Amino acid sequence: MAFLELQALNKRYNAVVAVEDFNLSIERGEFVSLLGPSGCGKTTTLQMIAGFTQPTSGKIMLNGRDLGAVPARKRGLGIVFQTYALFPHMTVEQNVGFGLEMRNVPADERRRRVSDALDLVHLSHLGDRFPRNMSGGQRQRVALARALVIEPELLLLDEPLSNLDAKLREEMQLELRRIQQEAGVTTLLVTHDQSEAMALSDRVAVMQSGRLIQEDSPFDVYEKPATSFISTFLGKTNSLPAVLRRKGKKIDIIIDDVRLPGPDTDLPDGPVELSLRPERIELTDEVQATLSGDVVERVFLGDHWLFRVDTPIGKLLVMQRNLGRREAGIGERLHLSWKPEAMRLLPRGEAS
Amino acid sequence: MTVSGKATPWFLSAPALTLFAALLVTPLAMTFLLSFNSFSFYGGIENTFGLENYAEVLSDTYFYEIFGRTFLIAFITTAICAVLGLPEAYILFRMKPAWRSFMLLIVLGPLLISVVVRTLGWAILLGNKGVINEFLRDIGLITSPIRMMYTSTGIVVALVHVMIPFMILAVWAALQRQDPATERAAESLGAGPFTIFMRIVLPQAMPGVLSGSLIVFSLSASAFATPAVLGGRRVKVVSTTVYDEFLNTLNWPLGAAIAILLLVSVLTIMIAWNKLVERRYSGVFE
Numbered sequence: 297m298a299f300l301e302l303q304a305l306n307k308r309y310n311a312v313v314a315v316e317d318f319n320l321s322i323e324r325g326e327f328v329s330l331l332g333p334s335g336c337g338k339t340t341t342l343q344m345i346a347g348f349t350q351p352t353s354g355k356i357m358l359n360g361r362d363l364g365a366v367p368a369r370k371r372g373l374g375i376v377f378q379t380y381a382l383f384p385h386m387t388v389e390q391n392v393g394f395g396l397e398m399r400n401v402p403a404d405e406r407r408r409r410v411s412d413a414l415d416l417v418h419l420s421h422l423g424d425r426f427p428r429n430m431s432g433g434q435r436q437r438v439a440l441a442r443a444l445v446i447e448p449e450l451l452l453l454d455e456p457l458s459n460l461d462a463k464l465r466e467e468m469q470l471e472l473r474r475i476q477q478e479a480g481v482t483t484l485l486v487t488h489d490q491s492e493a494m495a496l497s498d499r500v501a502v503m504q505s506g507r508l509i510q511e512d513s514p515f516d517v518y519e520k521p522a523t524s525f526i527s528t529f530l531g532k533t534n535s536l537p538a539v540l541r542r543k544g545k546k547i548d549i550i551i552d553d554v555r556l557p558g559p560d561t562d563l564p565d566g567p568v569e570l571s572l573r574p575e576r577i578e579l580t581d582e583v584q585a586t587l588s589g590d591v592v593e594r595v596f597l598g599d600h601w602l603f604r605v606d607t608p609i610g611k612l613l614v615m616q617r618n619l620g621r622r623e624a625g626i627g628e629r630l631h632l633s634w635k636p637e638a639m640r641l642l643p644r645g646e647a648s
Numbered sequence: 649m650t651v652s653g654k655a656t657p658w659f660l661s662a663p664a665l666t667l668f669a670a671l672l673v674t675p676l677a678m679t680f681l682l683s684f685n686s687f688s689f690y691g692g693i694e695n696t697f698g699l700e701n702y703a704e705v706l707s708d709t710y711f712y713e714i715f716g717r718t719f720l721i722a723f724i725t726t727a728i729c730a731v732l733g734l735p736e737a738y739i740l741f742r743m744k745p746a747w748r749s750f751m752l753l754i755v756l757g758p759l760l761i762s763v764v765v766r767t768l769g770w771a772i773l774l775g776n777k778g779v780i781n782e783f784l785r786d787i788g789l790i791t792s793p794i795r796m797m798y799t800s801t802g803i804v805v806a807l808v809h810v811m812i813p814f815m816i817l818a819v820w821a822a823l824q825r826q827d828p829a830t831e832r833a834a835e836s837l838g839a840g841p842f843t844i845f846m847r848i849v850l851p852q853a854m855p856g857v858l859s860g861s862l863i864v865f866s867l868s869a870s871a872f873a874t875p876a877v878l879g880g881r882r883v884k885v886v887s888t889t890v891y892d893e894f895l896n897t898l899n900w901p902l903g904a905a906i907a908i909l910l911l912v913s914v915l916t917i918m919i920a921w922n923k924l925v926e927r928r929y930s931g932v933f934e
Binding site: 346347348368369370371372373374375377378379381382383384385394395398399426442446 | 826827829830832833834835836837838839840843847848851852854929930
């Protein structure tokens with residue numbers, strides 16, 4: 297049995313279904329992300345694990361015990377809130393020590409553990425500050441230390457990085473991963489940010505409309521999205537309606553009047569959804585081109601270029617690594633090529 | 649516009665400043681000047697300049713008693729308002745929205761009725777032949793009435809009723825500023841409801857309690873209608889004494905001096921209290 301098991305979890309608010317038949321297992325020490333757009337039920341799921349919301353039905357098992365009848369304050373989970381929820385009237389040390397105080401840990405042991413926790417998040421020099429005198433990133437670390445100092449069986453992170461600016465967020469991603477691994481704590485992260493989920497977790501569980509739709513390693517979720525919703529939600533993609541047709545062993549993809557060699561697939565002949573990542577399209581010369589088209593938009597992003605190219609199969613988003621040369625401008629012709637395996641075929645008509 | 653950028657704020661606030669100067673500063677300044685004049689029984693007010701009115705108040709234990717009583721009443725009223733108002737505001741804050749607006753109406757309702765009318769209502773309840781005493785005698789708990797009219801206790805009871813909405817509103821505002829997730833954070837760290845209230849909610853609500861108690865204290869210390877009706881001639885407070893000096897003894901300069909002393913002492917107490925609480929709860933004040 298897994299360390300944390302969510303079994304057939306359901307949550308309804310009157311007629312509104314927030315979470316439906318949700319099953320997930322997390323192993324000890326694993327870092328799992330619940331990823332989905334806002335309103336997909338990921339926060340409700342976290343609230344149910346934390347004990348702030350009662351599930352309508354289903355079971356939550358942590359390390360073999362049923363959390364159903366355990367009140368939130370007895371669950372012993374470490375939680376980092378989106379707003380950090382630091383106690384503004386307490387110093388950093390008092391904030392971090394609060395959980396130990398509630399557990400009646402003797403004062404000298406408390407002091408030692410608080411200072412260990414602050415060491416872990418590199419804040420030992422700011423112990424007597426008040427939260428309002430700290431930066432967003434520092435508050436984030438305090439919140440983390442406060443959640444970890446009680447040595448929780450499970451760490452819940454509720455959109456912990458969403459209030460930080462972009463640069464700091466990247467730093468904290470690495471930092472969060474380091475801290476989680478050092479503390480060795482089983483962690484569940486709730487986020488709507490796909491890059492955060494992919495950067496941090498061992499496994500990503502994608503939710504949509506209250507349901508779990510895919511659960512896999514970050515690489516596999518990105519490379520083998522189960523639905524077209526996931527392929528567009530995780531990273532950028534060119535999503536095109538196409539028709540699949542087999543001729544003997546050869547697989548053809550037909551878009552409008554264009555016929556392209558397709559990848560291996562188990563899908564039957566007929567209408568499909570084609571997903572092609574912009575970074576899998578290469579720039580090439582006229583002879584080797586799969587398709588050609590005129591540039592209609594061009595954005596320079598420092599480490600890469602982003603083009604929108606008007607091809608016979610529609611406007612395609614193309615990403616090109618910055619190789620230190622000026623790339624084609626608007627109105628110029630680009631020749632594109634990609635391997636058949638770069639295309640991913642999904643059944644058409646999926647709810648998006 | 650030819651008005652320079654610096655002058656614009658002054659122009660914009662000119663109407664309010666004029667009103668403020670005409671209706672508040674002028675009478676206050678005139679009262680202040682009046683307090684230095686002298687008064688004789690036959691000669692009336694004489695336009696002299698001296699400190700004899702202040703000397704008279706400060707050397708007479710009669711006035712010390714009145715000031716002491718006034719501040720005691722104001723202090724107890726403030727304390728009761730804080731002790732009752734804080735949990736009341738918190739309960740209101742945690743209520744479901746529909747109930748909350750109904751309950752808020754009940755809490756704030758007293759503000760819609762004139763203070764005099766409300767106080768007369770209390771007089772009907774508290775009198776020797778009032779509703780409370782009649783009831784207690786009818787059920788045989790007492791034989792002679794409990795004296796509540798013309799006592800400090802009666803004044804405090806009525807003042808609390810008048811003042812508690814101010815406390816609740818002030819605490820309410822502070823509660824709304826606090827991050828509701830802090831309560832959940834405390835809960836997840838193992839704190840029970842009582843600990844959460846005492847350790848998390850209360851300290852964060854302290855700015856509200858402070859501003860509420862400043863309002864309640866200053867209004868109670870200078871309240872006139874309630875002590876006048878419920879205290880009568882027997883239980884005098886500073887404001888009723890000032891009234892008597894002005895309208896009965898006609899010793900305006902002495903009345904003015906008492907009024908100025910009241911103003912100064914209330915201000916001093918408020919500033920000191922403000923400093924004290926701000927230092928104690930420095931983390932919450934931004």
